[in-house]
Amino acid sequence: MTRFILRRILTSIPLLIGISALLFVLMQKVPGGPMAVYGMNPHITPADRARLVHAMGLDLPLHVQYLKWLGSAFTGDLGNSLFTGRPVLEMIAERTPNTLVLMSISTVVSLAFGLALGVFAAIKPYSKFDYAATTLSFLGYSLPTFWFGIMLMMVFAAKFHMLPAGGMHSLGQEGSWLDGIAYLVLPVTVLSIVSVASWSRFMRSSMLEVLRMDYIRTARAKGLAERLVIMRHALRNALIPVVTVVMMAMPGLFGGAVMTETIFSWPGIGRLFFDSMGKSDYPVMMGILLISAGLVVLFNLLADLLYAMVDPRIQLE
Amino acid sequence: MALALIVLSASACASSEAHVGRRNAPDTVVIRSQQEPDKLNKYLSNAIAAVDVCTPMTNGLVGVDDRMRYYPDLATALPTVENGLVRREGKGMAVTYKLRPNVRFHDGAPFTSHDVRFVWKMHMDPKVLVTSREGYDKITDVDTPDPLTAVVHYKEPYAPYLEMFGTILPAHLLEKSPDINRDPFNRAPVGTGPFKFKEWVAGDHVGMVANPDYFEGAPKLKKLYVKFVPDDNAAFIQLANGDIDVYADFNLEQVKAAKKLAHVRIDNVPSLTFEQLAFNLEKPVFKERAVRVALAHAIDKDELSRTLYKGIWPVAHSTEHPLAWSFNPKLGEPYPFDPAKAREILDEAGWKPGPDGIRVKDGRRLGFTVNSTAGRKLREQVELVLAGYFKAVGVEMKIQNVEGGLLFAGYPSGLLNGGKFEAALYANTTSVDPAANMSSWHSRMIPPTGVNNTRFKDAELDRVLEEGNVKLSKSERQPLYWRMSEILGREVPTIPLAYWTEMHGVNRHLKGFKGNPTSSRFVWNVKDWTIE
Numbered sequence: 003m004t005r006f007i008l009r010r011i012l013t014s015i016p017l018l019i020g021i022s023a024l025l026f027v028l029m030q031k032v033p034g035g036p037m038a039v040y041g042m043n044p045h046i047t048p049a050d051r052a053r054l055v056h057a058m059g060l061d062l063p064l065h066v067q068y069l070k071w072l073g074s075a076f077t078g079d080l081g082n083s084l085f086t087g088r089p090v091l092e093m094i095a096e097r098t099p100n101t102l103v104l105m106s107i108s109t110v111v112s113l114a115f116g117l118a119l120g121v122f123a124a125i126k127p128y129s130k131f132d133y134a135a136t137t138l139s140f141l142g143y144s145l146p147t148f149w150f151g152i153m154l155m156m157v158f159a160a161k162f163h164m165l166p167a168g169g170m171h172s173l174g175q176e177g178s179w180l181d182g183i184a185y186l187v188l189p190v191t192v193l194s195i196v197s198v199a200s201w202s203r204f205m206r207s208s209m210l211e212v213l214r215m216d217y218i219r220t221a222r223a224k225g226l227a228e229r230l231v232i233m234r235h236a237l238r239n240a241l242i243p244v245v246t247v248v249m250m251a252m253p254g255l256f257g258g259a260v261m262t263e264t265i266f267s268w269p270g271i272g273r274l275f276f277d278s279m280g281k282s283d284y285p286v287m288m289g290i291l292l293i294s295a296g297l298v299v300l301f302n303l304l305a306d307l308l309y310a311m312v313d314p315r316i317q318l319e
Numbered sequence: 320m321a322l323a324l325i326v327l328s329a330s331a332c333a334s335s336e337a338h339v340g341r342r343n344a345p346d347t348v349v350i351r352s353q354q355e356p357d358k359l360n361k362y363l364s365n366a367i368a369a370v371d372v373c374t375p376m377t378n379g380l381v382g383v384d385d386r387m388r389y390y391p392d393l394a395t396a397l398p399t400v401e402n403g404l405v406r407r408e409g410k411g412m413a414v415t416y417k418l419r420p421n422v423r424f425h426d427g428a429p430f431t432s433h434d435v436r437f438v439w440k441m442h443m444d445p446k447v448l449v450t451s452r453e454g455y456d457k458i459t460d461v462d463t464p465d466p467l468t469a470v471v472h473y474k475e476p477y478a479p480y481l482e483m484f485g486t487i488l489p490a491h492l493l494e495k496s497p498d499i500n501r502d503p504f505n506r507a508p509v510g511t512g513p514f515k516f517k518e519w520v521a522g523d524h525v526g527m528v529a530n531p532d533y534f535e536g537a538p539k540l541k542k543l544y545v546k547f548v549p550d551d552n553a554a555f556i557q558l559a560n561g562d563i564d565v566y567a568d569f570n571l572e573q574v575k576a577a578k579k580l581a582h583v584r585i586d587n588v589p590s591l592t593f594e595q596l597a598f599n600l601e602k603p604v605f606k607e608r609a610v611r612v613a614l615a616h617a618i619d620k621d622e623l624s625r626t627l628y629k630g631i632w633p634v635a636h637s638t639e640h641p642l643a644w645s646f647n648p649k650l651g652e653p654y655p656f657d658p659a660k661a662r663e664i665l666d667e668a669g670w671k672p673g674p675d676g677i678r679v680k681d682g683r684r685l686g687f688t689v690n691s692t693a694g695r696k697l698r699e700q701v702e703l704v705l706a707g708y709f710k711a712v713g714v715e716m717k718i719q720n721v722e723g724g725l726l727f728a729g730y731p732s733g734l735l736n737g738g739k740f741e742a743a744l745y746a747n748t749t750s751v752d753p754a755a756n757m758s759s760w761h762s763r764m765i766p767p768t769g770v771n772n773t774r775f776k777d778a779e780l781d782r783v784l785e786e787g788n789v790k791l792s793k794s795e796r797q798p799l800y801w802r803m804s805e806i807l808g809r810e811v812p813t814i815p816l817a818y819w820t821e822m823h824g825v826n827r828h829l830k831g832f833k834g835n836p837t838s839s840r841f842v843w844n845v846k847d848w849t850i851e
Binding site: 032033034035037038039040041042043044045046047048049050051053054057058082083085086087088093096097100151152155156159160163166167168169170171172173174264265266267268269270273274276277282 | 342343344347349354355357358363365448450451452453500501505506520521522523524526542544546547548549550552553556557559560562721722723724725727728729730732733735736746747748749750755758759766767768769770
């Protein structure tokens with residue numbers, strides 16, 4: 003087991019370096035670049051521009067820029083933002099709690115609703131409940147976040163003044179829990195509805211498959227109560243593949259939801275990434291992407307380990 | 320889930336009935352900013368958001384009011400040639416500022432001429448990443464004969480001297496900084512302004528509180544917030560909901576909806592930015608003046624202004640703004656809408672209609688491609704209408720829109736600056752002082768040296784612009800800039816279409832709000848705002 007973990011960690015290092023090199027080259031090839039935001043300011047002369055380009059190190063050859071970045075990344079320094087001049091890690095760190103609050107609450111909500119919905123739909127397949135759940139799932143899945151978020155705001159904020167329209171707190175009243183919760187309702191709803199749809203579909207098919215198994219039939223034949231068959235035998239086994247999928251979704255908690263965070267002015271990582279993209283702030287984008295990639299590798303490993311724990315048939319060597 | 324939503328909503332809306340179009344406390348104003356500033360130091364930032372956040376906390380030596388007039392701010396008088404505070408000095412000039420006494424920074428330290436000197440020193444420090452050194456690079460020294468006098472020495476006459484020192488920074492906090500670019504000051508500034516910095520919650524807002532010791536008396540509001548709301552639709556709902564009191568920079572599409580909000584008034588402010596169709600004079604098709612003149616005659620600017628610009632953006636015939644003293648009132652409309660005249664001019668120039676209606680000369684079709692910013696619906700509509708106007712006189716215009724970053728990037732990769740365009744539809748911004756025209760129109764400023772993107776060359780205009788930069792009195796400079804407009808009007812390197820109008824949605828309870836067409840923006844008089 004230890005050898006397996008060590009091997010996985012070691013092989014992930016070249017993988018992450020490869021990913022970072024690819025990202026670096028891709029970003030630099032996008033037209034515009036970090037100086038484009040200065041382009042329309044008539045007071046910034048070409049001499050000023052040249053001075054700034056040199057000071058930011060943007061006039062160095064691409065590979066030199068990359069190696070410098072990689073070198074400091076190895077020491078845990080992801081560089082400084084081209085625009086704020088602040089350490090990238092610091093900028094990411096101050097946004098991470100906001101994103102984690104939003105994403106973990108909506109993950110818990112959507113897992114709870116999604117898994118329950120999936121299980122009930124699978125127990126009575128092709129029933130009215132199943133059809134209703136399926137229809138709702140597809141509806142939730144196909145709702146464009148952008149449109150749906152705005153609609154909720156129009157109704158609950160602009161029309162009925164029931165909920166705040168965006169931000170994290172009423173300005174001037176930071177620290178009140180109830181106030182903070184009110185600001186969470188709409189973004190959590192938007193994020194959950196989409197994921198409830200996919201979790202419930204996934205749970206339903208996994209459960210249906212398990213319910214067809216011989217051991218379920220055996221359990222029923224023994225005269226076990228249906229509730230026990232479902233809870234003790236079917237659900238546990240049906241959850242095995244779901245665990246992997248849930249694990250794979252975990253890195254997304256860090257990255258946040260770009261669209262939702264933007265619409266609801268939620269100061270999280272997703273929005274930081276979006277803003278940095280608009281300004282071609284390479285170091286910030288690289289930082290976020292690298293951490294995301296690292297988390298994907300990490301959670302893949304965790305998923306494998308967890309899989310071995312819940313399913314005794316799996317051997318990791 | 321729906322149930323949970325309703326329960327939560329009910330608990331959160333306990334006080335919803337109480338507000339009449341506002342949700343904020345009676346002494347608090349919230350301004351919406353689309354972007355988050357990068358640094359709260361106007362000299363180090365290129366973001367408009369930095370202006371909105373920094374202005375309430377700082378003062379300059381000289382300010383610009385809503386009628387584009389300079390007024391003394393931390394200076395006690397506007398230095399001019401007439402009052403003797405501006406004088407020639409060898410080949411250069413000296414500008415004397417008498418400073419307001421008893422002004423203190425938010426930390427209690429007094430403001431003195433040493434702070435003025437520091438602003439110049441900071442600009443010339445090679446380690447400090449100021450975005451522009453324009454003007455400061457012409458200063459040879461700043462004398463401080465006493466704490467309340469600063470004498471700025473320029474190596475050559477510099478007409479827009481009043482635009483300098485627009486923000487005064489505290490020397491005592493910054494001059495010993497090991498790295499001003501990364502100094503904590505940029506996240507928590509200390510100024511002399513009516514509001515003091517309170518907090519910056521990353522991604523969310525900057526909070527400010529009233530400065531009770533402000534030299535003109537404490538502001539009437541107690542708290543001021545600038546809230547970062549990136550999405551326009553979301554910001555609109557927050558304005559409708561009363562979460563934000565000022566929604567700066569409405570787009571034209573939102574005005575109709577905003578007019579329906581009973582608690583919101585729209586403040587229209589003339590803008591120094593104008594929409595234009597600019598030509599690359601190095602491309603063969605635009606070397607011929609007749610073609611440019613014919614295109615100018617072919618555009619119905621009144622119709623554009625009335626329909627696509629919703630009657631809110633007025634027609635432009637000049638690159639200078641009618642509010643500016645450099646605007647030439649005698650210029651009028653050089654090329655009125657007259658398609659027949661346009662056809663006649665092209666006929667005379669030898670461009671004859673071909674079989675498909677597009678004109679041809681020496682086997683060459685009369686056509687060009689226009690570049691603009693992709694994703695701006697309004698510009699895309701204008702392009703289609705322009706293509707129609709031009710087709711009617713036998714000119715073919717193709718449309719190719721690109722990402723803004725590519726259009727505006729610097730030399731050599733940018734389409735405009737790198738000369739990789741034939742014609743372009745975009746906006747240009749002028750300054751309060753017309754000297755800024757130098758970089759747009761002087762032949763020496765053709766890229767890579769400057770931003771004369773149309774590659775316009777005219778010996779007389781070069782001379783006019785050079786003189787305009789060294790003459791110091793308005794009465795001497797005005798005829799020069801009037802002449803400039805005549806030359807640009809005659810040669811048509813660009814066709815101005817309409818002046819922008821900045822539209823701010825303002826909660827009706829907020830009194831004293833006055834939009835400002837200059838880069839001081841609407842926050843210039845924030846100390847006079849009240850909530851009634």
